[in-house]
Amino acid sequence: MTKILVTSALPYANGDIHIGHLAGAYLPADIYVRFQRLKGQDIIHICGTDEHGVPITLTAEKEKKTPKEIVDYYYKRIKDSFERFGIKFDNFSRTSIPLHHRVSQQFFLKVMEKGYIYPREVEQYFCPRCQRFLPDRYITGTCPHCGFPEARGDQCEACGRWLEPTRLKEPRCKICGGVPELRKTRHWFFRLSSFQNQLKDWIETKGHWKENVKNFCSGWFKEGLEDRPITRDLKWGVKVPLAEAKEKVMYVWFDAPIGYISSTIEWAERIGQPEKWKEYWCDKDTRLIHFIGKDNIVFHALVWPAMLMAHGEFILPADIPANEFLNLEGKPMSTSRGWAVWLPEYLEEFDPDPLRYSIAINAPQTRDADFSWKDFRRRNNDELADILGNFVNRTLKFIVNNYRGNVPAVGLIDHTGKEVITQIRSVGKRVESLLERFDIKQALREAMGLAQLGNQYFDHQKPWSTHHSNPLACEQTIHVCTKIISALSIILEPFLPFTSEKIRKMLRLDRISWDDLNDPKVPATIGEVAPLYPKLEPERVELQLNKIRERAQMSKPKEIDIEYFSGVEIRIGRIISAEMVAGSDRLIRMEVSFGDFKRTAVAGIGSHYRPEELVGKKAPFVTNLKPVKIRGILSEVMILAADYPGGIKILIPDGDPPEGAKIK
RNA sequence: GGCGGCGUAGCUCAGUUGGCAGAGCAGGAGAAUCAUAAUCUUCGUGUCAGGGGUUCGAAUCCCUUCGCCGCCA
Numbered sequence: 207m208t209k210i211l212v213t214s215a216l217p218y219a220n221g222d223i224h225i226g227h228l229a230g231a232y233l234p235a236d237i238y239v240r241f242q243r244l245k246g247q248d249i250i251h252i253c254g255t256d257e258h259g260v261p262i263t264l265t266a267e268k269e270k271k272t273p274k275e276i277v278d279y280y281y282k283r284i285k286d287s288f289e290r291f292g293i294k295f296d297n298f299s300r301t302s303i304p305l306h307h308r309v310s311q312q313f314f315l316k317v318m319e320k321g322y323i324y325p326r327e328v329e330q331y332f333c334p335r336c337q338r339f340l341p342d343r344y345i346t347g348t349c350p351h352c353g354f355p356e357a358r359g360d361q362c363e364a365c366g367r368w369l370e371p372t373r374l375k376e377p378r379c380k381i382c383g384g385v386p387e388l389r390k391t392r393h394w395f396f397r398l399s400s401f402q403n404q405l406k407d408w409i410e411t412k413g414h415w416k417e418n419v420k421n422f423c424s425g426w427f428k429e430g431l432e433d434r435p436i437t438r439d440l441k442w443g444v445k446v447p448l449a450e451a452k453e454k455v456m457y458v459w460f461d462a463p464i465g466y467i468s469s470t471i472e473w474a475e476r477i478g479q480p481e482k483w484k485e486y487w488c489d490k491d492t493r494l495i496h497f498i499g500k501d502n503i504v505f506h507a508l509v510w511p512a513m514l515m516a517h518g519e520f521i522l523p524a525d526i527p528a529n530e531f532l533n534l535e536g537k538p539m540s541t542s543r544g545w546a547v548w549l550p551e552y553l554e555e556f557d558p559d560p561l562r563y564s565i566a567i568n569a570p571q572t573r574d575a576d577f578s579w580k581d582f583r584r585r586n587n588d589e590l591a592d593i594l595g596n597f598v599n600r601t602l603k604f605i606v607n608n609y610r611g612n613v614p615a616v617g618l619i620d621h622t623g624k625e626v627i628t629q630i631r632s633v634g635k636r637v638e639s640l641l642e643r644f645d646i647k648q649a650l651r652e653a654m655g656l657a658q659l660g661n662q663y664f665d666h667q668k669p670w671s672t673h674h675s676n677p678l679a680c681e682q683t684i685h686v687c688t689k690i691i692s693a694l695s696i697i698l699e700p701f702l703p704f705t706s707e708k709i710r711k712m713l714r715l716d717r718i719s720w721d722d723l724n725d726p727k728v729p730a731t732i733g734e735v736a737p738l739y740p741k742l743e744p745e746r747v748e749l750q751l752n753k754i755r756e757r758a759q760m761s762k763p764k765e766i767d768i769e770y771f772s773g774v775e776i777r778i779g780r781i782i783s784a785e786m787v788a789g790s791d792r793l794i795r796m797e798v799s800f801g802d803f804k805r806t807a808v809a810g811i812g813s814h815y816r817p818e819e820l821v822g823k824k825a826p827f828v829t830n831l832k833p834v835k836i837r838g839i840l841s842e843v844m845i846l847a848a849d850y851p852g853g854i855k856i857l858i859p860d861g862d863p864p865e866g867a868k869i870k
Numbered sequence: 871g872g873c874g875g876c877g878u879a880g881c882u883c884a885g886u887u888g889g890c891a892g893a894g895c896a897g898g899a900g901a902a903u904c905a906u907a908a909u910c911u912u913c914g915u916g917u918c919a920g921g922g923g924u925u926c927g928a929a930u931c932c933c934u935u936c937g938c939c940g941c942c943a
Contacts, residue, residue: 342943418875422941425873460941500875501941509943530875531940567894568883571875574939577877581882584895592908600905607904648884651893670904699887737906856900 208493211486212239212248213466214293215498216256216301219280220265223287224335224546224576226539229532229565230499232644235456236293237566238497238527240700241641244720250486252468254299255281258443259458260270270792270813271727273442277302287549290465291558292703297473300351301444301461310461311447313517314436314720322397323436325450330439332384333370333379339439340371340379340386345376367750385857390638393435396448401512402431408511416644418572419528424505431508436460461629463510463711493524497657497679527644530570532657534754535578544757547577547750560586560739566701567654569647579747587741594657594694595738600664601687602712602735608673612731613688614681624688626663627725630656630693634723637697646701653697660690685728688713692726706736711728712736776869778859779805779843784817787837795839796820801866805829808841814854825856826869 217223225234232253239251256276266273281300288298318324371377372388379386409415409423410732435444436457443455467487474483486492496506506526514520532537539546552561555597564585568575605613619627633656640649657801667683691709696718699706710718714729779798787793792812798805807827827843834841847856 321928421874423940426943429942432943504941504943533939572884576882579883581895584882588895591906596905596908600908602905604904651884662911664904665902665910668902670902672902707887739906741906741908 207248208491209486209489210242210247210493210495211470212249212251212497214251214253214295215496215502216254216260216462216465217284218259219255219257219277219284219300220262221541222551223284223549224539224541225534225549225552225561225565226532227499228291228293228549228561229570229575230529231497232288232293233562233565234527234529234644235497235509237646237700238495238644239294239640241638241720244699244718246719247719249297250470250473251294252297252299252466252469252473253295253627254297254301254465255284256462256465257281257300257302257707258455258460260344260438260440262440263440266327274302276687287553290553292562296793297423297469297476299465299469299472301382301465301468303472305472306461306465307444308380309468309471310444310456310464313464313467313513314456314460316519317396317513317516318394320516320518320785322400323394324397325392326435327390328393328435329372329388329846330391331377331379332389332391333382333384333386335382335384336379339366339389339391340381344380345371345374345377345386345621346380347371347377359734360727360746365575388608391439392451393454394437394448394451396436396510396513396516397433398512399433401515402427404515405431405512409507412525415492415526415868418500418530419503419507419526422500423507426504426508427735427830432511434509439644459505459509459803460513463513465507487520490521492521494521495524495525495527498526498528500528500530511577525644530572531574533574533576535751536576538574539774544760545754547754553745556742557704558738559704560590560742562702563590563650566646566650571645571647573632579751583742583744583747586739590705591652591739593661594654594698597657597660597664597687598691598694598712599735599737601660601684601691602732604669604684605688605732606735609684613728614685615730616682616685619682619686620679622663622667623682626659626686627689629659630690630726631660631724634697634720635691640727641700650701653694653701656690657692658696660687663687663690671672688728688732689726693723694729696722696726697719708736708738762792772870773830774828774834775844776826776867777829778824778863778867778869779827780824780865781820784820786812786817787839790837793837794820796845798843799865800827800829801864805842806840807843807845808836808839809847811845811847811854811856815856820856823856824859824862824865826859 208387212235215231217227218367234313235251239249242249255277264274266276267515269276285298288295314323327508330339331345333340344367376704377386378384383829406427409420412420437451437454437458439453440455444461445452446454447454467483470483474480498506503526504526506523511522514522530562533539534545534547537545560582564577564582567585567589568577568581605611633652636652637649640646640652664683666688666713667679669680669683669725672680672683692715695709695715699718710716712733712735714733777800779800781796781801782804786794787808790812792810794809794812794815794817796807796809798807805827826846828846829843831844845856847854
């Protein structure tokens with residue numbers, strides 16, 4: 207049998223999963239895998255967190271933690287929220303485990319052995335204060351074209367021109383503000399350029415791939431593929447397995463996709479068949495499918511296949527169903543601006559299936575789509591509760607009320623009933639072929655059509671009336687309706703697994719398979735009946751809408767007027783003494799003179815200043831803050847300092863203003 | 871700036887290789903009372919963003935303007 211290996215993009219362990227991620231990769235993948243599994247296919251779903259790279263080290267610094275602490279935290283949260291949302295993986299690994307490091311290193315060495323990795327001297331900015339080489343976008347300076355003083359190392363945002371960091375005038379480290387210096391360093395490059403033709407030929411055989419994927423690739427072929435550096439001067443990551451590169455790690459984009467392989471190996475070991483991963487990665491008959499969002503297309507359709515070609519022992523992707531983006535309330539999602547719906551937060555308030563439904567029925571398959579809370583509520587109430595939930599409920603309640611919970615058995619089914627059963631089969635067939643093409647949106651519409659069909663049939667047959675006038679006909683109707691419910695529990699399982707489970711409980715069905723759609727099983731008696739979905743009041747979703755609006759507002763500082771500002775009293779103070787607060791490695795206690803009076807300050811700047819450095823310095827202090835006790839010491843004034851990832855700098859006045867001078 | 875995408879009914883979205891513009895919701899009318907007042911039937915609606923071109927025929931292909939979005943290793 208053809209095996210299927212499905213991967214979902216490795217989420218970056220630097221934040222929670224939000225609905226955009228779900229729509230882009232994880233939900234479509236989960237639906238596809240659940241469907242294939244119901245069909246009895248040999249399929250596994252592999253994923254894990256991507257835990258290396260500079261952004262994680264920066265988050266760690268910002269939160270005064272180690273990178274390990276950051277990734278441990280998010281690994282747990284991400285894994286947990288996937289589980290609660292019903293996204294099922296056969297293995298959910300992480301790229302920081304030793305197994306992954308080993309596999310990545312072997313991969314590296316193998317590709318190097320084949321001649322596709324080579325070292326090259328490059329000049330890069332190094333920040334002596336941060337003690338590290340700076341990625342392009344962490345350098346700012348004056349743009350040589352337009353004179354914009356805050357241009358980024360890779361591009362000037364004012365005039366839009368591309369830049370090399372070395373061309374910036376007065377370069378500065380974006381992290382600490384220090385002056386970086388050019389240093390020679392050696393990096394290893396992947397010979398991507400030599401795969402251009404091979405990749406082109408390969409993609410031409412993929413006529414069935416989605417338009418957006420092919421489009422992206424052709425753009426890149428036009429530009430021409432260039433070799434890419436695959437090492438970094440960083441401590442956090444997979445060590446480069448070369449004696450001459452002891453201090454380097456792999457660039458995160460290189461080791462991350464190898465995570466698909468190492469996660470599969472971890473899975474094989476876990477189930478006690480350590481060689482089994484090869485059946486998926488090394489067998490030409492296995493279909494490798496990568497589910498990703500559109501931001502990942504170039505990588506999965508070009509760079510990663512080139513890496514696999516270079517390595518030579520693994521299969522290439524058979525399909526890359528990439529989705530577009532999901533907007534939120536009409537605006538693109540933005541984690542930094544707080545404009546997103548995060549999964550852990552959602553799950554505190556609602557059940558998984560309504561969101562699975564909302565996303566799947568309006569999936570961004572061919573273009574960006576929009577998620578709104580209003581629409582979410584409507585989908586839940588008008589579609590899930592009213593059409594699907596009500597059909598199940600009215601039928602089963604009817605059985606309870608009129609047949610004491612025993613499903614009527616029937617010897618014969620009349621023409622109309624048979625027609626319905628034929629319809630079930632053809633809906634099954636259509637859903638099947640739509641899902642094979644990854645068209646989950648249309649597939650779900652078709653599946654829901656079955657509930658609608660049920661309501662129509664129920665209405666036309668009028669069992670509430672035939673129950674008295676023609677009991678046999680009534681029994682038939684209810685029997686057929688129960689068949690429809692049974693079919694719904696199968697056909698909806700990939701999309702709404704929790705709903706499917708509830709229905710199966712009510713119908714006392716323990717095992718289901720896609721083939722059962724040919725003649726859905728009907729139980730003799732039913733279990734306890736309860737409505738499938740509670741209706742959502744408008745307030746429930748308005749609350750959510752307000753939450754994201756407020757958050758977006760907060761990330762933008764509020765405008766204040768001059769009166770408001772003049773309410774803050776800031777004066778120049780001279781630090782007359784300073785000492786570490788006992789039992790703390792960050793707090794410094796200072797006595798500050800403002801000429802006429804003295805005050806005590808406790809400030810969390812000890813990670814970047816030694817007390818003796820501070821004594822004698824003049825700096826601005828807020829002098830009318832409400833005093834607070836910190837570690838038992840009353841802090842009466844607050845020192846002003848620049849606080850940014852990687853550093854804290856107190857402000858020193860220009861010249862020598864007198865103690866106590868007011869700042870306006 | 872360059873490249874790419876998008877613009878279809880009041881709203882959210884489908885529209886295969888060019889072949890009479892579609893669905894759901896909202897809105898109007900009716901039927902039914904088993905069911906979470908939940909269902910079912912039925913009705914209207916479009917400068918397919920604007921302009922130009924190719925074609926017997928364009929929402930679809932080409933050019934252009936406007937608007938929105940993304941990417942730029």
